[in-house]
Amino acid sequence: MSDSQTAAVPDGVPSDARSDAHGEAYNPALLHHFATEEQQRDSASLGMWIFLATEVMFFGGLFCAYLIYRGWYFGDFGAASKSIDATLGASNTAVLICSSLTVVLAIWAAQTARRTLMIGMLILTMLFGLTFLGIKGIEYKQKFEEHHVPGKSFSFDHVPIPGHPDQFANPDHAQIFFSLYFIMTGLHALHMIIGLGLFAWLLWMAWKGRFTPEYHTPLEIGGLYWHFVDIVWIYLFPLLYLIDRHP
Amino acid sequence: MSDHSTSKSSPLTTYFAVWAALLVGTFITYKAAFLDLGVFNAAVALTIATTKALLVVLFFMHLKGAPEKLLKLVVISTIFFLFILLALSMADYGTRLRS
Numbered sequence: 001m002s003d004s005q006t007a008a009v010p011d012g013v014p015s016d017a018r019s020d021a022h023g024e025a026y027n028p029a030l031l032h033h034f035a036t037e038e039q040q041r042d043s044a045s046l047g048m049w050i051f052l053a054t055e056v057m058f059f060g061g062l063f064c065a066y067l068i069y070r071g072w073y074f075g076d077f078g079a080a081s082k083s084i085d086a087t088l089g090a091s092n093t094a095v096l097i098c099s100s101l102t103v104v105l106a107i108w109a110a111q112t113a114r115r116t117l118m119i120g121m122l123i124l125t126m127l128f129g130l131t132f133l134g135i136k137g138i139e140y141k142q143k144f145e146e147h148h149v150p151g152k153s154f155s156f157d158h159v160p161i162p163g164h165p166d167q168f169a170n171p172d173h174a175q176i177f178f179s180l181y182f183i184m185t186g187l188h189a190l191h192m193i194i195g196l197g198l199f200a201w202l203l204w205m206a207w208k209g210r211f212t213p214e215y216h217t218p219l220e221i222g223g224l225y226w227h228f229v230d231i232v233w234i235y236l237f238p239l240l241y242l243i244d245r246h247p
Numbered sequence: 248m249s250d251h252s253t254s255k256s257s258p259l260t261t262y263f264a265v266w267a268a269l270l271v272g273t274f275i276t277y278k279a280a281f282l283d284l285g286v287f288n289a290a291v292a293l294t295i296a297t298t299k300a301l302l303v304v305l306f307f308m309h310l311k312g313a314p315e316k317l318l319k320l321v322v323i324s325t326i327f328f329l330f331i332l333l334a335l336s337m338a339d340y341g342t343r344l345r346s
Contacts, residue, residue: 042315049318053325060329067333068340090277094270101266104307108258220309227308231300237273238292242280246288 029215041217048221052228059232062187066180066239069173075161076173078244082162083148084181085139089241092135093233099128100230103223110206110216118211118219122203125226129196136189143178150179162244181240188236191229198222265306272299 027037034040070077106121147155156174161167202222205211211219276295284291305311310322 038314045313046315046317046321049321053321053328056325056329057332060332064333064336067337071337071341086277086280090273093273097266097269097273100269100303100307101262104262105259108262224308227303231303234296234299234303238276238280238296242276242288242292244288245280246283247281 029212037214041220044217044221045224048224052224055228059184059187062180062184063235063239066184069176069180070239070243073170073173073176074244075164075167076169077177078162079159079169080148080156080174080177080181081241081243082245083146083156083159084241085142086241086245088135088139089237092132093237095128095132095135096230096233099125099132100227102128103226106206107216107219107223110211110219111213113213115206115209119203119206122199122206126196126199126203129192129199133189133192133196136185143182148178150175150182154178162246184236184240188229188232191232195222195226195229198225261306265302268302269299272302 030037030040034043102121102124106118106125109115109118109121143149147153154171154175156169156171156178159169159174161169199222202219205218272295276292279291279295280288282288304322310318313319
């Protein structure tokens with residue numbers, strides 16, 4: 001069906017009748033302003049990629065601030081970074097990578113009409129997401145107990161700079177690191193929480209049987225968001241946790 | 248996407264291979280951070296991170312083989328503008344005299 005024919009259909013005609021007039025099967029998944037399902041899917045996907053472009057710039061500003069201060073106060077940043085549990089950070093990276101795998105498997109299950117697998121993978125994705133937030137919570141609790149949360153009770157006294165055991169890190173500069181750490185990981189965690197909300201909705205839709213091999217665009221769009229959040233973490237992990245670890 | 252009807256097992260192989268590569272990359276990043284590589288510590292970490300990000304974008308987000316060329320334009324412009332943001336800021340702050 002070409003564009004001109006679709007555009008020529010007068011408004012107000014019920015979609016069934018409209019489809020019949022052109023001898024085409026009625027397709028409830030195709031919105032009337034799209035010519036084909038493929039065009040509809042590509043439009044949704046393009047919109048999501050443009051949104052992700054704005055997200056990249058959003059996080060980009062924080063990465064830029066981080067890079068400038070890291071260049072200025074490298075030793076203090078190294079000392080502050082060393083106080084974070086890198087094993088927890090690495091585990092969280094692995095958890096997110098596994099969640100990205102379950103997302104693509106859920107989409108594959110939708111494409112191949114495997115409803116149980118799709119629902120299972122969506123539940124697993126959410127469990128991985130919750131695990132990530134749980135580990136993050138443990139990490140934040142440690143920082144809170146060590147008085148590494150920026151503010152009045154912040155203290156980072158007599159912490160040696162890596163590679164310079166005779167020098168102590170400047171607490172003011174370390175506080176800048178922890179401010180960036182909490183803003184960047186906090187913003188990332190907020191994205192995870194929004195992602196969990198999205199996936200709860202996707203799970204509900206999948207449960208109701210709304211996704212078919214022909215139509216599962218929400219799943220693909222939600223997946224793009226989830227993978228983007230994963231990519232942000234892929235950069236946050238080495239930049240925040242592994243600045244100057246070697247003995 | 249459109250080729251799911253023709254090949255049923257090959258996307259799964261790709262997905263699991265990418266997943267394994269991402270886990271290995273994480274492990275190498277973690278281990279390499281504890282070695283003294285001098286200025287190359289950051290370079291190694293960022294190279295592995297970028298490789299991992301590329302794997303996710305190309306295979307999990309299906310940019311490879313995407314039918315829409317506009318998508319690639321969006322991704323390239325995103326990287327371009329991020330590069331402008333970072334490079335020009337660094338050129339400014341990196342060349343300032345600080346007391």
